[in-house]
Amino acid sequence: MPAVKSSTDDDALMKAYVGPFAVFLGFTLLLQFLEPALGWDHPSAAWWQRDLKQWVYPLQAVSAGFLVWHWRKRVQWAWSWKWSLIGAVAGALGIACWLAPTLLADRLPVEEWFGRDSWQATALGLDARTEGFDPGLVFERGGAAWWMAYVMRFFRAVVVVAFVEELFWRGFLMRLMVNFDRPWTVPFGKHSWRAYWVTTLLFMSVHLPVDYLGAFVYGSLTYVLAVVSRSLGATVAMHAVANLLMGVAALAWNKPGLW
Known part of the structure; x- marks a missing residue:
């Protein structure tokens, strides 16, 4: 595949590959400021005060998703059925590795071995993951708002996050690590050890510590796929x-902390 040429279009490419991620991250940071200012965890509080994620995350998904769609023609996707199917299999394998520790946590005497809330258990991902996203805390279970919350959650995780993160981590950052001055001259999937370590470790770092091991394995598999498939x-x-299976597992196993 030919490299993306460096030209006056560099700014346009930067917007397409980095812009959606920047907007997505901006909403995440905004939430940190809004929660102490607007949040009120009280039975008499309105739903939008009790759990700000229920409306900030949908706005985040729609905003970042719109930018992906708006700038889609600037991106070298290199879609193919062959590599998409291989990618799907790799996603299932990667998420299986991610989920394995929490399944082991249900079957092993983790507290007896390491103690409660130990760093060793966290590093290994051995946590039951029973606390996390649960729209039933603010909406009537089975009601329209409850269902919509899950629809938007899956839309955010399966569609928006998949595009936004891959555009940034593999589409931009891998290239940048190969050539700081002219990243757009670097073909997608160009291998360098610096690109592997920086991209994978930073991808790992944006997740919770309990997910570090799974994110490192998953990020490594994604890097290999990018290099091999281009x-x-x-x-x-x-x-x-991977995110679809993660969401299904969170619901099927009652482990909302997975996502």
Whole structure:
């Protein structure tokens, strides 16, 4: 695949690959300021005060998703059925590795071995993950708002996060680590050890500590897929399948802390 040429279009490419991620991250940071200012965890509080994530995350998903769609033609996706299917299989494998520790936590005497809330258990991902996203805390279970909250949650995780993160981590940052001055001259999937370590470790660092091990393994698999396939579309497919299975597992196993 030819490299993305460096030209006066550099700014346009930067917007397409980095802009959606920047907006997505901006909403995450905004939430940190809004929660102490507007949040009120009280039975008499309005739903939008009790759990700000129930409306900030949908706005985040729609805003970042719109930018992905708006700038989609500037991106070299290199879609193919072959590599999309391989990416889907890689996503299932990667998320299986991510989920394995929490399944082991249900079957092993973790507290007896390491003690309560130990750093060793956290580092290994051995946590039951029973606390996390639960719209039933603010909406009537089974009601329209409850269902919509889950629809938007899956839309955010499976569609928006898959595109936004792969555009940034593999589409931009990998290139930047190969050539700081002219990243857009670097073909997608160009291998360098600096690109691998920086991209994978930073991807790992934006997750919770209990997810570090799973994120490192998953990030490594995604890097390999990017290098072998030279297809950004394949890594998006991998991410989408992984997040879909993560959401299904969170609901099926009653582990809302997974997502």
